[in-house]
Amino acid sequence: MKDDVIKILNDYGIQPSAQRVAVAEYVLTTEEHPSADQVFAKVSSNFPMISRATIYNTLNLFVEKGLLRELHIAAGRVVFDPNLQRHHHFIDEESGEITDIHGHQLEVSNLASLKGLEISDYQVVLRGKIKKK
Amino acid sequence: MKDDVIKILNDYGIQPSAQRVAVAEYVLTTEEHPSADQVFAKVSSNFPMISRATIYNTLNLFVEKGLLRELHIAAGRVVFDPNLQRHHHFIDEESGEITDIHGHQLEVSNLASLKGLEISDYQVVLRGKIKKK
DNA sequence: GTTCGTGCAAACGGTTTGCAACAAT
DNA sequence: ATTGTTGCAAACCGTTTGCACGAAC
Numbered sequence: 001m002k003d004d005v006i007k008i009l010n011d012y013g014i015q016p017s018a019q020r021v022a023v024a025e026y027v028l029t030t031e032e033h034p035s036a037d038q039v040f041a042k043v044s045s046n047f048p049m050i051s052r053a054t055i056y057n058t059l060n061l062f063v064e065k066g067l068l069r070e071l072h073i074a075a076g077r078v079v080f081d082p083n084l085q086r087h088h089h090f091i092d093e094e095s096g097e098i099t100d101i102h103g104h105q106l107e108v109s110n111l112a113s114l115k116g117l118e119i120s121d122y123q124v125v126l127r128g129k130i131k132k133k
Numbered sequence: 134m135k136d137d138v139i140k141i142l143n144d145y146g147i148q149p150s151a152q153r154v155a156v157a158e159y160v161l162t163t164e165e166h167p168s169a170d171q172v173f174a175k176v177s178s179n180f181p182m183i184s185r186a187t188i189y190n191t192l193n194l195f196v197e198k199g200l201l202r203e204l205h206i207a208a209g210r211v212v213f214d215p216n217l218q219r220h221h222h223f224i225d226e227e228s229g230e231i232t233d234i235h236g237h238q239l240e241v242s243n244l245a246s247l248k249g250l251e252i253s254d255y256q257v258v259l260r261g262k263i264k265k266k
Numbered sequence: 267g268t269t270c271g272t273g274c275a276a277a278c279g280g281t282t283t284g285c286a287a288c289a290a291t
Numbered sequence: 292a293t294t295g296t297t298g299c300a301a302a303c304c305g306t307t308t309g310c311a312c313g314a315a316c
Contacts, residue, residue: 017271017314037305051273056306058271072208073258076281077305090250105247108257109240117223119261124241125206128252150289150296169281184298189281209306210280 012065022047023058024067033071033079033089033098073125074098088124101126145198155180156191157200166204166212166222166231206258207231221257234259 005024009016016024026042027034034042040055059080062068069081073089074096088101106124138157142149159175160167167175173188192213195201202214206222207229221234239257 054272075205107242113238116264117261118264119259122259124257126252126255128250131249131251
């Protein structure tokens with residue numbers, strides 16, 4: 001597990017320090033879409049001496065190196081997403097929780113109609129409530 | 134013009150003070166997707182004595198009353214959008230500029246496949262470059 | 267011993283808030 | 292007189308930065 005993470009970091013050209021491994025171990029495997037502060041909270045529970053600055057530096061480095069994506073879809077915070085494939089997001093309006101919607105679950109058509117734009121990436125952002133039965 | 138705006142504010146249950154009318158006159162007619170600071174810059178050029186706090190309070194009030202939408206799609210800033218209809222956004226990766234994509238230009242299908250979710254709203258966020266010819 | 271990563275604390279920038287003054291009715 | 296609105300400045304919060312210490316090779 002730790003070895004897998006170290007391999008991944010190396011593959012992305014990131015020197016695997018102990019802190020970076022700890023951050024990667026959490027952020028690459030979570031289903032959540034954590035903010036920097038959530039990462040800090042989680043990681044420092046098994047790695048108590050890590051500082052906030054290191055969390056921010058590390059996450060930004062990961063984004064730079066293409067290991068993570070930053071999402072700017074919710075109010076007031078940036079969240080991180082280890083899923084690099086094309087996919088979409090559902091935001092629960094009550095809890096603010098973000099859930100992945102896999103790319104094949106939704107289809108966006110007519111993209112070709114956008115003459116004059118070179119689309120490098122797109123996503124659908126959905127908002128709503130979770131139905132209770 | 135000013136009268137139209139006053140009528141709109143009244144319709145939305147907003148008392149039309151001079152400052153609010155000035156903000157509304159700009160923000161309801163612009164094609165841009167301005168941040169609070171851009172609104173401040175524009176509005177204070179014809180209304181020099183308005184304060185930043187009033188801009189923020191006013192914009193937040195407008196959002197609360199349903200006259201504007203807040204968009205959280207770009208890095209580091211919240212922008213406001215007077216277009217209340219379902220539509221999508223293109224973000225120019227070079228300039229950061231946001232352009233409307235009208236609702237009928239893109240189609241999202243399979244929404245019905247999302248069992249268990251009650252979608253109240255959705256939008257497609259596209260990123261890319263403007264083709265130069 | 268040079269390079270790179272970390273931790274701290276201060277700085278930063280956008281946004282909000284508390285409060286006193288003011289306008290409207 | 293009461294109610295609601297504004298302006299100021301300070302507070303706030305998430306994030307970045309400068310710098311000195313420490314680890315690794």
